[in-house]
Amino acid sequence: MPKVAPELQYSDEHEWVSRGEGNSVSVGISEVATDALGDIVYVDLPEVGSAVTAGQTCGEVESTKSVSDLYSPVTGEVTEINDAVVSDPALINNDPYGAGWLFKVAAESEGPLLSAQEYASKNGGDLS
Amino acid sequence: MTENYTALYEEHKKLGASFTDFGGWQMPLKYSSELAEHHAVRKSAGLFDLSHMGEVWVTGPEAAAFLDYALVGKISAMAQGKAKYSLICEADGGIIDDLITYRRPSPVEGEDKFLVVPNAGNAKVVAAELLERAAGFDVVVEDASASTSLIAVQGPNAEAILLRLVPAEQHALVQDLKYYAAVEVPFTFDGGTQDLLLARTGYTGEDGFEIFVPNESAAALWQAITEVAEDGELVPAGLASRDSLRLEAGMPLYGNELSRAGNPFAAGLGPVVALSKEGDFVGKDALAALKADGAGSTSGRRLVGLKGLGRRAGRGHYPVLKDGAVVGEVTSGQPSPTLGYPVALAYVDVELSEVGTPLDIDLRGKSEPFEVVALPFYKRQK
Structure with missing residues (x-):
């Protein structure tokens, strides 16, 4: 069963959100998503300085088997992207909640987010 | 389901x-x-x-002649112990399935024995089709798939x-x-x-x-x-x-590269079709006409290998473009794990099927450069 990090919040599109200092949030994708995608081989992230909107696509994640849209769970300006996952997308599979983070946003608002419990029960994830 | x-x-x-x-x-x-x-x-x-x-056994005194009639290859020319890649086609030349036929020793004098292996999704259809085509031949067709x-x-x-x-x-x-x-x-x-x-x-x-x-x-x-x-x-x-x-091995998958709407020549499987074998076979007239028309060589589209010059992979049904115009369609594609670049099989207009031809694939609205390459993409060192 895919792991669901208990300290994070989740969107219905399987992005996770982690709050940093001020209005900064980090965004990644859950292990539920990485398990379903399979081995990720390419990731297209929004550019630093670009605006993202909660619920709207802002990039793509491509695995050996398929390509999926990346949805931003928050609205705001992208402040940083994880260059490490661009050059080594396998990081997203290996450590989706840590080294596999995707981008950071100076968030103005958030879309609807689920607690880890809600997300895990909805998607058959493992909270422990 | x-x-x-x-x-x-x-x-x-x-x-x-x-x-x-x-x-x-x-x-x-x-x-x-x-x-x-x-x-x-x-x-x-x-x-x-x-x-x-699937596994379908075909046995009887006329098993070889029957398979010559039911399939496009010259099955009767196979030696005992050998396997042969072939196709079962419709009367109009459309491909019902690709399959491997094994010639086995028969325990009964004067009889031949073959094992026909169709694809999973087609096993029942192929077994039924073989049974129907067996009318008039002294053969027994037995579906042992289950x-x-x-x-x-x-x-x-x-x-x-x-x-x-x-x-x-x-x-x-x-x-x-x-x-x-x-x-x-x-x-x-x-x-x-x-x-x-x-x-x-x-x-x-x-x-x-x-x-x-x-x-x-x-x-x-x-x-x-x-x-x-x-x-x-x-x-x-x-x-x-x-x-x-x-x-990577450039092998077609039924449902992706092969279908009833396609034909063996467009799929690059012309050599599998034994038009010169004795007697009639199902699809013969239509396939002879397609060949005479230059299907897959001078007319229509042909299956080619495409190598991605960027990192993005083409996927099934993505359009293939030349100067912005649609000239083909991807049937299978993904990043090649062994080669490290994207590969795809695609049907493209025959005049653009030469090795080295630069083409684009429309990746969900973005054009990515690809190039026609020889198949297979990957060949093992012997």
Whole structure:
């Protein structure tokens, strides 16, 4: 069963959100998503300085088997992207909640987010 | 809709497989990482459950003549013990399925015996079609798909692994077996010895074997193969890696590259069609007309290999472009794990099918550069 990090919040599109200092949030994708995608081989992230909107696509994640849209769970300006996952997308599979983070946003608002419990029960994830 | 489970379903569950529906069968998609499974087959060996494939026996005094009529190849010219890749076509030349036919020794004097192996999703259709075409021939067509399992061991270490289950005095049967040939081999497992049909065939581009085994012995054989393999020598491999392996090997998949709407010439399978064989066969007139029209060579579209110059992969049904105009369609595509660049099979207008032709694939609104390359994408070192 895919792991669901208990300290994070989740969107219905399987992005996770982690709050940093001020209005900064980090965004990644859950292990539920990485398990379903399979081995990720390419990731297209929004550019630093670009605006993202909660619920709207802002990039793509491509695995050996398929390509999926990346949805931003928050609205705001992208402040940083994880260059490490661009050059080594396998990081997203290996450590989706840590080294596999995707981008950071100076968030103005958030879309609807689920607690880890809600997300895990909805998607058959493992909270422990 | 999934209705069918192979005799190895519990083995896959024990191994923690993720499942997918394929041709009406619940099949392992992957056990861990499809990339790791892919690389294992290229470097050492992979173990596949192919029990969803069909097995149809054709026996009788006119079995060879019947298959010459029912299939597009000259099956009667096959030597006993050999295997042959062929197609079963409709009267209009459309492809019902691609299949492998094995010529087996017949226990009955004056009779011939063949095993026809169609794809999972087509097994029932092919069996029914063969039965219908058998009218007027002295043959018996028997669909043994439901009682037969098929296990494949593919990769450079496949022979060494399987030999550990075969008595030493019979090793030559396996070692001397040629590509696209099959032989009955005694396998020792589960406290006994069983003669099983072993074929040196596969769908991965590697050396490898496929073993036909009765359902009731399939799990024991599967376990025995995993037990005789050394640590890291053999991994169970799912359909995801099977698909990426066959794509690198440039092998067509029914439903992607082959269909009733297509024809053998466009698919690059012209040499499989024996227009000059004696007598009539189903699809002959239509196929002769298609060939005369230059299908796949001077008219229509042709199946080609495309190599991505960027990092993005084309996927099934993505449009192929030349100067912004649609000139074809991708049938299969993904990043090649072995080669490190995207590969795709696509039907493109024949005038743009020359090796070296630059083309684009429309990747969901973004054009990415590709180039026509010779098939297969990947060829193993012998």
